[in-house]
Amino acid sequence: MPEQTEQRGTALLVEDEPFVAMVARQILEDEGFEVEVASTGGGALSYMDRDGHALAMAVVDLGLPDMSGNELVQRLLSLRADLPIMIASGHGKAELQSLFGRNERMALLPKPYDVAMLRRALEELGFVIED
Template structure:
């Protein structure tokens, strides 16, 4: 399965990607929403999940998710936020609070993909 991780902090993004790859997912990375939209607009990328930080430098994770859903209406979205209790997630969208453990990330992603 192909996952897209959008995170502006290089170290955090690297750790998330490493964990997901260890779980045998193929992961594409984007450091901002613009780079993510380029990937999302490519019909040859069969994405199974968009995982995005809420606070991105060029637009919010919510805006990115809305644009992603215009392009791919059924794409599951996982928001990562240090303020998870304040994040409103629409249908088919999920939230994981930062910091999270490897087990929490694994369980959340596996659960989302199993339900999709």
């Protein structure tokens, strides 16, 4: 019988590439998150209006079709200043740090990423990852 992963709450995954969203969703579910997926910034904000108070974290792709990821991150933080956010982008980590600075509630996840990179970013946000 497979080992049960501790439930960590809901993660909002904001990603417009279906394959990337599918893979990221699976990794997050394997790490114990219930995952809500939005493919646009508007969809993410709509979710925040309904259930944003209950989110454990968000993963935001910066390349969204309807608004810049930078704007979405700022709007998410204006709604929930304590929300841990993982920023996924094809930009390098140094470029992401220059955009967002250092913030203990944010983890930078350069794309393309793999399971180990996403797990490391979860640890940066304070989630305990077990091997």
